[in-house]
Amino acid sequence: MNKDIQKQLIEDLIVESMEGLERFDRELLALEKHEGGAETTNTIFRVIHTIKGTAGCLGLGRIEKTAHAGENLLSLVRDGNVFVNGALISGLLALSDTLRGMLRTLEQSGAEQDSDQAELLARLEALQNQESTPPPPVKPAFGLFDDDPLPEVEPVTAAAPAEASAPVSPPVPEPAPVPLPQAAAAPTVRSVLAATPVPAPAANTRPAAPGPIAPESETKTSVADTAIRVDVAQLDKLMNLVGELVLARNQIVSNTQQFDPAALLTAAQRLNIITTELQEKVMKTRMQPIGNVWARFPRIVRDVSNDLGKRVRLIMEGQSTELDRTIIEAIKDPLTHIIRNSIDHGIESPERRHAAGKPGEGLLSLRAYHEGGQVNIEIMDDGAGINIDRIKAKAVEKNLITQDGAGLLTEREALNLIFLPGFSTAEKITNVSGRGVGMDVVRTNIEKIGGSVDLHTEVDQGTTIKIRIPLTLAIIPALIVTSGGDRYAIPQVSLLELVRLEGAQARRGIEQLCGTPVHRLRGQLLPLAFLNCEFGVGDAPDMSSASDDLVVNIVVLQADGRQFGLVVDEINDTEEIVVKPLGKQLKGIACFAGATIMGDGKVALILDVLGLAQHANVVVETRDRAPLNETERSNSTARDARQTLLLFSVGDDRRMAIPLSMAARLEEFPRSRIERSGGLNVVQYRGQILPLVDVAQHLEPGMSPSEADPVQVVVCTEQGRSAGLVVRSINDIVEETLSVQRQGGSRGVLGSAVIQNRVTDLLDVRSMMRSVDPTFEESAA
């Protein structure tokens, strides 16, 4: 046969089978929990059957034989002759591991390698006879960062030749014909897009894991990792857009010969629209649901918890949250590691859990959601939490800090110690974790893609790890500022808030602390850096000047979990920028992350917030913005109820809050812009009509409407519809553990809570939206 065709077919087989095996694992775990009916069994059977068939066609005898043995067993399961139990599932998982190992070998060497599957085949056969023996002690062993627990593929030399060549195919009749698997294929086309080669983050950090050493497979990206599935309809749309792009180009090119400004303008506008749409669509093709990565976690959780004798229930939420492919790849290993860590260090053994009055089954929950142009991933366990004193003691023992230093550390700083290289609190080194090469790698990998890791723990309650990552790497939202006449872009990721001080306020607002400028931001000291001085491109604003037009713009930034204020001359706007790398000559400057080209064609530098903070020496410990007082802390049993809230006041100093995720933007409108339409106050906003609701009036219909000018508006967007909430003033943004004390009660209020020591009502945004738009679906709430 033609070599190329053969090679292509084998690659297809690998991609298809790898996907199939993932499904196989997933369905098996469902089967173990007795979820799903006959269809589950059929799916499992079909996967193995397809692999067997395809491998047979390509003359891959060993894979065929192994799959065949599995198929025999599965046909008995399907017909109800063999019962599902732990041993059966373990055996079948071992089968999928072995097949995966064989496929990987096949991919690397291009041919099947001699390896011994006799043990597995014997095990599968034994399962057919349903001997009531416990499962053989073949447990997948782990390296810390191994992507998959590797099967026990023994080296050829270790196999007894007699055994290897012994005929092992069990005497079982051929299975009944099954529905053609191809027919079930989804209407998608596999387009092997030349995905950007992902610098496998694990490659350089992979510790030398003992146990079955992974074949050096990661040096070459597997075909299964470089191929993605794209909807045909999606491709059609792309093609249409490219067609339009060509037309627009033709128009512009022909226009250069006979210059017609009007036609050029139209063409330029068309080009603008097409490009934006094309950018969106291409991005969308690269977007993948995070569930693709998570699909492997049930299996990992099962294996690790079995290994450690723990019982863990995994809850996943937000699987459909989409992320760029490169980022999905980059977070795969860190996430896997965190999950293993949570089970190993976090969740206690059933006995200890019972003793602590918790259910024997530990809870591990994964949650992904969008917030502010970023994706948040939360990994939560209800385990033992992290003992801060133990961390300090361990760090001293390992000489990472001194005894004196340990005493000075705040809680947060101490928690951050676990991100230091070489740190581990595990008393015994298990094969799951405890070698101290973990969390630092996790953090490095996450930060490499512009994300951040945050840890929150409570002893005996559990630990939450929050990862914030950008949606994509190539195009990022950024704030454009001007300093010393030059523009700089600050990635939105590090941006917390903007503070503007004017006149006398500016003179009082910046205080000197032994020569270090600080600003009191809601009572907390915020160290300041003047961009002009740091870059030597201009003068710091003259604080002593008596003029009233003195303006200080502070950009509050967060780097490495710490905050500082950057004083710039001017704050321009937020913009989506395309990140371009800097030349070698400028690589040494830590303050810049790259450069971008602005709309006018000029180059602007992108600030590296962490590098800048280090350059300016301004990183200090973050304090919790709104520290919980002790009574609240004890009340907050629901650990996971921490929410980011937007605080505002309405009417006569009534304090209210809504979840920040509901607020799309904060706007200020002059009263003159308000118009009337259909009995509502509306404004024209971003090309749409935005209905306004006066919150005070909505809550207490007798209230006279606020007369303030300009009007403060919180723009809320739900289900693609927007409404503007008119409030008296915007107060603050806090992250709080909500303990709603008084449910319901008055109209339009979900309940009340104490936030920042003040009683604050939680506004029912949805009911408010319904009042302006009766078609708004309540069921979605």
Next chain:
Amino acid sequence: MSTTRQFCTFSLDGLFFGVDVLNVQEVILYQEMTRVPLASAVVRGLINLRGQIVTAIDLRRRLGLKDRGSEVLPMNVVVRTGDGAVSLLVDEIGDVLGMSDECYEAPPETLTGTARQMVTGVYKLKDKLMLVLDTERAVDLQNPVQHRASAKIP
């Protein structure tokens, strides 16, 4: 039979330089630049070359010559290097000249300083000398040039 090499020539503070045309991507007029704070003084800024961001290196400063007056706008000689395109800022652009090996000579031992590191040879023209500039070395700011002042260049 002597071979000839072609050089893209330019002048800098009265000196006449040439770089191998094969290393030159293009020559463009003065472009507005974005300065890079904290960078070496040799880096004058960044230019937008059709969507690609290119570092502009002031050759006068690189060679330790005195700065050109502010009334003269430099030209960009964009060269291809191992690290992508880099623009060299020069005073004036000359012709592309073919040089035969006969008029080539290694730089005299007495030539020292920063220039010695980047000038790999001299072509003797009728009325002047053309210095051959090594572009790779000219754009490599990592190597502290002064420390290698005594090293011999073949």
